[in-house]
Amino acid sequence: MSGIEDVASLAGVSKATVSRALSGRGYVSAETRMRVSAAAASLGYVVSSSASSLVTGRTSNVGVIIPVINQWFFGSIIEGVERALLERGYDLMLYNLTKSHEERTRVFEYFLVRKRVDAVIAVTLEITPEETKTLLALGKPIAGIGGPLEGIPTLSIDDVAAARLATEHLLLLGHRDIMHVGGDIDEQMDFHVHSKRLKGYMEALTGAGIPYDRDSYVATRFDIPGGYRVGKQILGDPRRRPTAIFAAADEVAIGVILAARELGISVPEELSVIGIDDHPLAELFGLTTIEQRPDLQGEQAVDWVIRQLEQPGWTPPARHTVLPARLVMRSSTASPRPRA
Amino acid sequence: MSGIEDVASLAGVSKATVSRALSGRGYVSAETRMRVSAAAASLGYVVSSSASSLVTGRTSNVGVIIPVINQWFFGSIIEGVERALLERGYDLMLYNLTKSHEERTRVFEYFLVRKRVDAVIAVTLEITPEETKTLLALGKPIAGIGGPLEGIPTLSIDDVAAARLATEHLLLLGHRDIMHVGGDIDEQMDFHVHSKRLKGYMEALTGAGIPYDRDSYVATRFDIPGGYRVGKQILGDPRRRPTAIFAAADEVAIGVILAARELGISVPEELSVIGIDDHPLAELFGLTTIEQRPDLQGEQAVDWVIRQLEQPGWTPPARHTVLPARLVMRSSTASPRPRA
DNA sequence: TCCTCGTCTGCAAACGCTTCCAGAATCCTA
DNA sequence: TAGGATTCTGGAAGCGTTTGCAGACGAGGA
Numbered sequence: 001m002s003g004i005e006d007v008a009s010l011a012g013v014s015k016a017t018v019s020r021a022l023s024g025r026g027y028v029s030a031e032t033r034m035r036v037s038a039a040a041a042s043l044g045y046v047v048s049s050s051a052s053s054l055v056t057g058r059t060s061n062v063g064v065i066i067p068v069i070n071q072w073f074f075g076s077i078i079e080g081v082e083r084a085l086l087e088r089g090y091d092l093m094l095y096n097l098t099k100s101h102e103e104r105t106r107v108f109e110y111f112l113v114r115k116r117v118d119a120v121i122a123v124t125l126e127i128t129p130e131e132t133k134t135l136l137a138l139g140k141p142i143a144g145i146g147g148p149l150e151g152i153p154t155l156s157i158d159d160v161a162a163a164r165l166a167t168e169h170l171l172l173l174g175h176r177d178i179m180h181v182g183g184d185i186d187e188q189m190d191f192h193v194h195s196k197r198l199k200g201y202m203e204a205l206t207g208a209g210i211p212y213d214r215d216s217y218v219a220t221r222f223d224i225p226g227g228y229r230v231g232k233q234i235l236g237d238p239r240r241r242p243t244a245i246f247a248a249a250d251e252v253a254i255g256v257i258l259a260a261r262e263l264g265i266s267v268p269e270e271l272s273v274i275g276i277d278d279h280p281l282a283e284l285f286g287l288t289t290i291e292q293r294p295d296l297q298g299e300q301a302v303d304w305v306i307r308q309l310e311q312p313g314w315t316p317p318a319r320h321t322v323l324p325a326r327l328v329m330r331s332s333t334a335s336p337r338p339r340a
Numbered sequence: 341m342s343g344i345e346d347v348a349s350l351a352g353v354s355k356a357t358v359s360r361a362l363s364g365r366g367y368v369s370a371e372t373r374m375r376v377s378a379a380a381a382s383l384g385y386v387v388s389s390s391a392s393s394l395v396t397g398r399t400s401n402v403g404v405i406i407p408v409i410n411q412w413f414f415g416s417i418i419e420g421v422e423r424a425l426l427e428r429g430y431d432l433m434l435y436n437l438t439k440s441h442e443e444r445t446r447v448f449e450y451f452l453v454r455k456r457v458d459a460v461i462a463v464t465l466e467i468t469p470e471e472t473k474t475l476l477a478l479g480k481p482i483a484g485i486g487g488p489l490e491g492i493p494t495l496s497i498d499d500v501a502a503a504r505l506a507t508e509h510l511l512l513l514g515h516r517d518i519m520h521v522g523g524d525i526d527e528q529m530d531f532h533v534h535s536k537r538l539k540g541y542m543e544a545l546t547g548a549g550i551p552y553d554r555d556s557y558v559a560t561r562f563d564i565p566g567g568y569r570v571g572k573q574i575l576g577d578p579r580r581r582p583t584a585i586f587a588a589a590d591e592v593a594i595g596v597i598l599a600a601r602e603l604g605i606s607v608p609e610e611l612s613v614i615g616i617d618d619h620p621l622a623e624l625f626g627l628t629t630i631e632q633r634p635d636l637q638g639e640q641a642v643d644w645v646i647r648q649l650e651q652p653g654w655t656p657p658a659r660h661t662v663l664p665a666r667l668v669m670r671s672s673t674a675s676p677r678p679r680a
Numbered sequence: 681t682c683c684t685c686g687t688c689t690g691c692a693a694a695c696g697c698t699t700c701c702a703g704a705a706t707c708c709t710a
Numbered sequence: 711t712a713g714g715a716t717t718c719t720g721g722a723a724g725c726g727t728t729t730g731c732a733g734a735c736g737a738g739g740a
Contacts, residue, residue, distance in 0.1 A: 001478075003725095003726060003727085004726065004727065005726085013689075013690085014689070014690045014691075015690090015691095015726090015727080015728090016689075016690060016691075016692095016728080016729075017688085017689060017690075019727065019728055019729085020688095020689090020728090020729090023728085025728085025729090026688090026729080027686090027687055027688050027689080028687095028688070028689085029687080029688060029689090032688080032689085046455065047455075047726085047727070048394070048455045048725085048726050048727065049390075049455055049456050049727095050389075050390045050391075050393040050394040050399065050455060050725085050726080050727090051390075051394050051695090051725070051726035051727035051728090052726080052727055052728075053390040053695095053727090054388070054390040054391050054394050054694095054695045054696065054697085054725090054726080054727070054728095055694075055695045055726085055727055055728045055729080056695090056727085056728065056729095057695080059390065061433075069409075069415050069418050069419050069422070070412060070415030070416055070418075070419055071415075072410060075409050075410030075411075075415055076410055078409050078410075078434070078436075079409050079410055079436065082409070082434060082435075082436040083436070086435075086436070086443070091433050091435075091456065092433065092434045092435075093401075093431050093432065093433055093434075094418070094422060094432045094433075094434045095422075095426075095431075095432075096418075096419065096422040096423070096426070103426070114386045114387070114388075114389050115386065115387075115388045115389050115390060116389050116431065138341075223620075224621060224624060225620075225621070225623070225624045228624055255624075258624075261601065280563075280565075281564060281565070283565070284564060284565045284568055284595075284598075343695095343696060343697085344696065344697065345696080353719075353720085354719070354720045354721075355696090355697075355698090355720090355721095356698080356699075356719075356720060356721080356722095357718085357719060357720075359697070359698055359699085360698090360699090360718095360719090363698080365698085365699090366699085366718090367716090367717050367718050367719085368717095368718070368719085369717080369718060369719090372718080372719085387696085387697070388695085388696055388697065390695085390696080390697090391695070391696035391697035391698090391725090392696080392697055392698075393697095393725095394695090394696080394697070394698095394724095394725050394726065394727085395696090395697055395698045395699080395724075395725045396697090396698065396699095396725085397725080455726095
């Protein structure tokens with residue numbers, strides 16, 4: 001494995017010049033630069049990132065902390081982040097932080113601090129003020145997807161508003177009997193996504209003068225089988241069946257649609273269903289939904305941290321950034337049929 | 341940010357002793373070790389990984405090259421790899437290598453070589469002999485998921501055998517008119533997964549004395565909408581409709597089932613469907629399938645590379661390792677109905 | 681012509697660790 | 711009691727870069 005010294009002697013210059021030629025910092029004559037590049041290429045030389053970061057103090061790594069990988073929302077974020085980082089010459093260190101408190105501490109106090117990353121992107125991670133202080137003390141840029149988070153730039157859609165928008169769409173169609181299938185409030189994800197979406201739903205109902213009935217909210221797992229299970233329950237009981245269901249995520253909504261189909265309940269004639277996300281499967285099921293773009297959220301977070309790294313003085317938005325979430329109308333929602 | 345020197349003077353020892361105490365290498369008295377640890381903790385000291393790897397030559401990073409993230413198979417692999425690495429104190433550097441040749445070269449020639457990782461795990465990546473040579477020349481352990489790959493330990497299920505098993509299951513039930521919905525041979529993934537599964541299908545047919553008809557293989561995208569689209573085509577034409585369909589992946593199979601449902605064709609009474617993967621949704625759809633466990637594949641690959649790193653002399657299996665893939669029977673397959 | 685300024689290059693000092701080496705202290709065994 | 715083995719510690723070299731500083735050179739302005 002050849003070092004900078006070898007390149008230097010092959011090119012007939014000093015180590016310093018090699019370093020300058022290859023990194024593009026400082027003065028180097030065009031002719032010298034060519035010679036150095038040629039020498040480096042012919043030796044297959046690549047700088048040692050450890051040596052380099054030892055002296056510069058930068059690693060060219062960005063740490064991403066994420067609770068789940070194998071789910072559309074999170075996978076899309078990773079894709080977006082990866083793409084943006086690669087483009088800018090940074091590498092991605094992935095930390096899959098599951099619920100376990102022990103793991104969390106380990107990552108926070110050990111891995112991240114360990115001078116391994118230049119910046120951190122925390123996905124759906126409710127960082128405590130103390131942890132925030134630790135992180136900020138490191139002087140490393142941080143950005144969060146989710147939020148808001150005190151002291152850290154964050155971005156996300158407005159969950160309350162999105163849920164309200166979805167519910168209002170149903171109300172506008174004339175539905176009055178609308179159920180909400182959401183996440184389990186007790187098994188909360190960080191940032192209370194579940195309660196926020198529930199809140200938006202309630203607000204919309206209230207706005208329309210419809211009293212909120214405790215029974216009209218049902219919790220389940222945030223995936224297709226979860227939606228299916230609950231769908232079977234709700235729709236299986238004719239007395240309980242609403243004219244519309246607002247599911248807190250497209251996967252849940254799709255589960256509900258599958259349940260409806262199985263019960264012979266036609267969507268949207270007998271039941272309207274709306275979700276949130278605009279999941280890739282939404283189109284196949286004709287699912288009306290509220291679109292969000294997690295991949296762009298990832299890119300945006302990358303942009304924030306890298307800008308901070310590379311443009312001294314630049315600072316990201318101090319407050320939480322709210323992303324647009326728009327209604328995508330498809331064929332799973334319609335006006336309720338007049339009651340028989 | 342405190343360095344080893346600070347810890348040393350606080351504990352009243354030399355840097356050398358601090359290093360030994362904290363890393364657990366070499367002799368240190370119990371009493372000294374305690375004092376050093378206490379000092380380190382009180383200063384919030386963490387070793388600089390760049391400095392450390394500069395002298396030791398190890399980074400404690402493992403690079404993972406993967407073509408897709410947001411798909412069950414690949415996401416599961418990442419989860420498995422991440423879990424196994426974290427457990428052993430390594431960090432995961434993620435490289436999402438999409439089709440683009442340029443990106444590929446960049447990652448290979450630049451990122452990986454850049455003394456940033458101790459080992460590489462290549463997922464479904466057909467590494468050329470030249471690239472293999474480059475990688476091996478780096479002296480870094482490599483493992484591949486997929487394969488076989490000359491000179492690199494790899495693991496995967498036997499795609500031909502799995503496809504044969506699936507098809508034979510249908511044959512055993514009495515089906516003779518079996519179509520195969522697979523990936524596009526021209527838009528091949530690496531390692532020719534598509535053609536291998538097609539081959540297993542053909543072998544099974546031949547074994548049963550059934551001539552292979554070109555029209556009985558249809559290519560589509562490897563996802564639910566892809567399966568759905570093709571399903572609609574095939575099943576929509578009564579003259580073309582087979583009694584059974586072997587889909588090369590569960591997602592495709594589920595798409596086919598959805599198409600069948602929509603056309604009022606009941607599964608398994610009028611149509612048997614089998615897939616490969618045992619995708620989380622398989623159970624919901626009662627899908628009979630061939631199970632594989634990508635997460636375990638990831639863990640296994642990690643085990644190989646880390647063992648090589650930590651147990652000098654240990655070598656992974658020289659040849660391709662074939663993983664078991666077993667039939668999981670559910671309710672999407674049955675004997676064909678006697679023809680009217 | 682002289683001086684200044686911008687361009688180019690090399691020397692050498694860090695960067696923060698790990699580890700080789702040697703010396704001191706303690707322990708065991710003959 | 712002597713001698714060797716074992717345990718513990720510190721000094722210092724070195725890992726492979728980047729970068730501040732200073733010197734050399736040529737060009738342009740006064």
